[in-house]
Amino acid sequence: MSDSTKERMLKAGLSMLLRHGYNDLGIQAVLKETGTPKGSFYHHFASKEDFALQVVERYMVEVHDGLDQTLGDRSLPPLDRVRKFFESTRDKYHDDGYLGCMLGGLGQELSGVSPVFQEKIEECLSAIASRIADCMEQAQARGDLPPDADPRHMANLVVNCWEGAALRSRLWRDPAPLNAMLDFYFSAVAAVPKSRSDPAAAQH
Template sequence: MPVTSRNTDTRRNILDAAQRIMARRGFSAVGLNEVLSEAGVPKGSFYHFFASKDAFGEAILRSYFTDYVADMDRVIAGADGSAADRLMAYWQQWRQTQSVDDCQGKCLAVKLGAEVADLSESMRLALKEGTDAVVDRIERAIVAGLEDGSLSVDGEPRAAAQVLYDLWLGASVMAKIHRSPAPLDTTMTATRQFLHL
């Protein structure tokens, strides 16, 4: 069947509905009928758009990370000030989005990471590629900060980017567990220290 604008819109509606629901409840707890109902799509049409629930999960993650890194690029490129200011604007946005809904957050890497990495190799790889893309952008921001003198790190920019991303992921999990933004606030302080700001 040829790809049409209507097909693309319907597929996108399904993915968007799934992201909203799975950000709250995870992957395994959500049934396909619930997602299709939320998207306003007839139940019989799911397999027209996705070959399996695994393929659906992979598509959700790829769509999520495509949107996430585009937004990340806007935040890091669009903020005023030095490269360090722009990178800190990204971390501030992270803190805000992970503090919503009693610190349950909106990050699918946080919500689904451990769950789907064991369920499906294709979803694990989609998570890996998506998180690598995030770390790539953090690394570029660190390099820009080193070039304009607005920050410094001990060691290589890639290793620093990976440490910071891992730190923020862990803090987001802890914020969910404690239902408190305190781990995010501690991580913000540690990030400033790590970047010598």
């Protein structure tokens, strides 16, 4: 079977997992959606679990592409690049009909019952946080964050806050929770004194 057949099924899986979650995702529905025979599915995937895990991998390709485009934009300061990533993600949620984050959705559905998915989702979220932390470290190096700040902690915090806001956004079918979260987080970051030894900061 061709790679294009597998890609069609993975692409269908992206939207179907977002809409229905794992438990309500049927293999037959995927085959019907893509117009492929049952043998094609088991040629490429060992099981429904294997299929869903590969869909998550496919989802992460898109996430890393988004991180490359935004965090790699050297025309912007590092913290603006981080915000741009989340704003771009917010816009994608809009295009998807506010179905939210696949990682967050699957994590809530399966983390308590499937160690395999619990480990996979945590691995993916940690990978995102790690890349954001690298950008946070660049911000710290140029003096945009205090020297005693912990970029890794700050990156994990913004990812955690985002996932909660993404859930509320899905419930409301509205970007307001995402926008409020970004405004709050980056306003708080901007309000932190950059250096206690900075004479200009001491005058205010």
